[in-house]
Amino acid sequence: MSKISRRSFLKLVGAAAPAVLFPAVTSWAEKNLNQGDSSKPNVIILLLDAMSATNLSVYGYPRPTTTNLERFADHATVYHSHYSGGNYTIPGTASLLTGTYPWTSRALNYSAGVKADLIGDNIFGAFGEDYHRLAFPQSMMANFVVSQFQDDINTFLPADAFGKLNFLLNDYFPKDRNMALRALDDFMFQMQAKPASLVLGPLQWSLYYRDSARLATKGYPMGLPHNSTYPIYFNLEDLFGGITSLIPALPQPFFTYLHLYPPHAPYRASERFDSKFVGDGWWPNAKPVHRFSDGFSETKLTSTRRRYDEYIASLDWEIGKLFDAWEAEGVFENSYVIVTSDHGEMFERGEARHTTALLYDPVVHIPLLISAPGQKIRHDVHAPTNAVDVLPTLMQLTGNSIPTQTEGKLLPGLGGVEDFERSTFTVEAKRNPAYAPLTKATVAMRKGTYKLIYYTGYEAQDSFELYDLAEDGEELRDLYPEAPEIAKKLREELLETLLAADTPYIK
Template sequence: MNRVTSDRQLSRRSALAAPAVLLAGQRLNAAQQKPNVVVFISDQQRQDTLGCYGNPLVRTPNLDRLAERGARFDNAFCTTPLCSPARASIFTGVYPHRHGIVDLWGKIPSALGPVPGWKTPSREQLPWMGELFSQAGYHTAYCGKWHCLTGARRPGFAETLSRYGDPDDVEEPGQDDFAAAAARKGYRFSGHAHSAYSSKGPRYGVSIFALEDHPDTYLVEKACEFLRRKHDRPFLLVVSVNSPHSPYAPPKPYDTMYDPRSIRLPENTRVFANPRRPIPLRGHPGGWKSAQQSSREELQGAWACYLGMVSHIDNLIGRMMAAIETTGRAGNTVFLYTTDHGDTMGSHRLQDKGPFMYDTVARIPLLISWPGRVRSTWVSTPVSQADVLPTLLDFAGIRDPARRDGRSLAPALAGDATLEDRPIFCEYNRFYGEHFPVRAIVTRRHKYVHYFGPEGELFDRQEDPEEIHNLLFDPGYRQTLSSLQKQLFAHLLRSGDPYAALLTGEERRLAATATR
């Protein structure tokens, strides 16, 4: 994992080599009270930005406490490093090519024209998280960013505490409750409130909103009001904030919490992406959203503000945890913290996210706490974002007859079983209508990225956690490469992936030799 650290660093080799962990506790049975469930989703957060993941610089005491009393997943990966598709995977438990949300917007025509073999996936009629919990008798509430291309609708959620989030989350201006609240306090801004800031450098600075008036604070206060209510049945509450998505602009005092000069940039910041320039990186001068021209000082400034946003989130997590504890519900509340995907932040000389699978964008924080059910542990077995829904359903004792791509982690978290060590699959499909086919397979030791052509990337995650050395053409890794390729290609064919049509005859023959 790439880390922004001082000289103290967590040993990646020991983390990756650790065995799967058995967790003590008891599994929920029908006679027990159903737990409340709280899901908190940050936006575009790298895994290495929390103290509990080994970052010695960032201050995240509340999230560290959450991790200490629950399960911390070191090898959690998103289904795709793109906002809307990844979020839909959290709520459906399936890959983007199955739930059908494969882009940020659904109405932009392809600038590249048709891609041979591509068929736009039809959205499978799978019940979403809110629908399943509502049908099971839960009171369901959503607060904040949705960004799943359904407009103002939140499938299955009985109550929407705030619609503020992404511009596509509202269908008319009057539905943006935060904008109205900010206007009443005298704030004047145009566009998205998250982007209203005073600049200190390229895409970073300080928010125009005071701490208590900030959009994320506003959302969490709405959530805390919900948590403090009297509830006569179990509830599912999902809270989704915009931070730490760019522009990196925390409110005061978080904009000055970290001295940019104290930021030690990851080693791979000095390394340009794959020298062979995979197809998705070729169409842009210097690379995809290149950070090639960014100075060290600019990157440090951006990182300082990015970490400031993370610490602001941590403060908000503390408020929610306090609200749960003061109502006496802490012992019967599942709290899950995660994000949609990460951010390159200059690593591999790239900005933002895109059609690549570096850990900076694909590896995500995942923390699960349930006092008395899940004890403090570090799970190194690879898991997927698609596992979130099946796990929460299992915790709540909700039956789900649908076929999900994710698996429940609950049996292992309850101490009944170990997690099977199996590969994780990631995909990238389109960006604003342009096709960027990328597929990846991740194991505890290796990662292979397939660009549907001669290009590709193979990394030894244990020996090269910064993903600097591409081993695709290394003779010593031919057997490893072949094994990963056959598993990946077989997965494409087995899962009905539309891009399986682009596999060559040789790749199909290789897939046929894979064992399930």
């Protein structure tokens, strides 16, 4: 699988670091490794977990959360109506990496992956042997999906590669990473519930507690960023420092998938941005509490949203430094640089974060900014697009064949054209068996300016909501009872598409 071991790769990164710090110095890594086919563009996907487009100033959010992404947008294509395939990491990541909706990949449940016959059709495999393919799934949920594709990945950086602690056991099983992750990190030594290992489990917990308590939290008033359910601590400086050094050291052409955990909860802004938005005078519109919400108070939601915004601003600061370094290295001249997310985050209607049956825009409207090699001007796309579009687009751009199973289309401006009548879908079915028809799920369909949301299996009767996002971007006025003709047309399309997806599983 891995042509470069983790240890030798990290050495290589270390060797390349001087080139970043002192651009005049030609590093050892550049001399020895960057000798591939330079006619093909490099591709870098920088995925920021749980980053909602709603909370980004680059998409018009009132708080200045992403001033550096705004700079990046000046030489990128900005997709304004881009949607995730799901509302949490597993389906969101699977949609991006397989070009299929969750009801096709069946990556629906916690700790799950894509179905067996799709594993071979992943984005890493599609890039082919010409590309050096690197994956860094810092999010553990992303690991469940990405580790399934390890046979097509040249360099697999483990989730704790640039972290402060090393307690993940799947690192020690590079040939069987996916199953070791599921059996050891997610079961025997799990932290979501009591460990299944009676003796070594509590020993690991105790060592983890001891080491994490000793970590210096300087620069992070709320404590270091960490993964809430797996033993990973990190700080943004080290994380982005590692990534900065990573790229110039890679053999070209390369495809890198960097799935970073921030700004996922817990929100740990750096000192520079902690409390930055306290008393800034901006308040989101209060929205009615949804019957499926957990009933968080408006006060709690407002303060949580502020912390999220501050964490995004901290992240954006590091992204700015990263892009400046890449600019100096000339990375943008021969690379497609893609900034996106796997799902959003919501702080409204009594619901916080994304573990929800709700599919309102804050939790499914995600950023997508793509800078093409040498691009100098901004381009804006407003037609609906989806995470499933990224794979076919990248294959087209790099001269590779598009896997036949993909449900995505070429992104407008990068081979495709703006199609406002196209339907895109987001699927939530984490409590539904993966290989059975979707009887407990939420499906959102975006078509034109309309968005139809379908809830099934949560109540005695299925229900729909319909919004016109051009007129009502906050999704406050449900048109479903008011516009029966439009509702009927969209409902029929959604139900037909769902039925087609379910057909292989109907006995």
